[in-house]
Amino acid sequence: MAQIYVYIAHKGGVADDTAIELVTAAKKIDADASVSAIVTGSGADLDAVCKDVASTYNEVIKIDNDALAYPNAEIIRGVLVNILPKDAVLLMAHDTFGMDLGPGLSIKLKSAFVADVIDFEGVDGSNLKIVRQEYSGQVSTHLLCDIGSGAVINIRPGAFVPDESKSASGEIVDKSSEAGDFAASRTFLETVVAEAGDVDITKSEVLVSIGRGIEDEDNIEIANDLAEALGADVSCSRPIVDSKWLEKSRQVGTSGQTVKPKVYLACGISGSFQHLGGIKGSPFMVAINKNIKAPIFQVADVGIVEDILEFMPELTEKINDM
DSSP states (O other), rough: OOOOOEEOOOETTOOOTTHHHHHHHHHHHHHOOOOOEEEEEHHHHHHHHHHHHTTTTEEEEEEEEESSSSSOHHHHHHHHHHOTTTTEEEEOOOOOHHHHHHHHHHHHTTTTEEEEEEEEEEEEETTTEEEEEEETEEEEEEEEEEEOOOOEEEEEESOOOOOOOOOOEEEEEOOOOGGGGOOOSSSOOOOOOOOOSOGGGGSSEEEEEEOOOSSSSSGGGHHHHHHHHOOOOEEHHHHHHTTTSGGGGGBSTTSHHHHHHHHEEEOOOOOHHHTTTTBBOEEEEEEOOTTTGGGGTTOSSSEOOOOOOHHHHHHHHHHHHH
């Protein structure tokens, strides 16, 4: 079995929640594997992340350079080509940055690339049995990936149970001198922070989140009633914002807000990776959708196959009667 590596995303000196999910995914490939984490960045924030990640991974490869203060996929592709062995299996989160980094990297490494992976079903020789999703999650595909010459695999956030044991005592190895050229044709300019709305959903402990299944702007009142009964806030998926039914500050997803509630009710939401990428911290997730094949059920703790326009008012009534 080839060595397994994991690319760790981080911000503000804190590793992304996917860091402790990706180690579970790696162990699903090979339970006995020694898994190495790769962390790029600069300064004190990078040091803090490396120290934290070392409690989860057997080895942490540190790449420190001022050019990596903001994650630039163009630079990082070149870095990883220089430090990874040719037969490496590299895992990363299937989010906006992962889709920027992964495909081009697999070409440079001359290895296989698989996106939006939700499970592994073992290894047959050099073939890794993979489960992924297509057509916005409507179809699960089972495939064999020859990892004999390496592979770059993007893992859907939330698909694997986080390993919070912190049982490792990994060695931090600085390979900055081996990373090569940090030049790039694109340069980070600035981060534009979205204007705050009337509710800050990033601080909400309970969210009632609505998607296309709400059907009409007038039906949002149903979600408001349920949220009031639960002591929750209302959030949404992108189609609701695109329809101008709720403000952008209420949108959960890679192009919206990143939330970390204790409980998340996904009401009429299909569960695309762009939406799930905005949900961190492994909340207790309840999915309500009349489409039994909706991909949201793959990651939900409780799945309810019902029309939300009928189910949500009944749930609100039951809660109010308690």
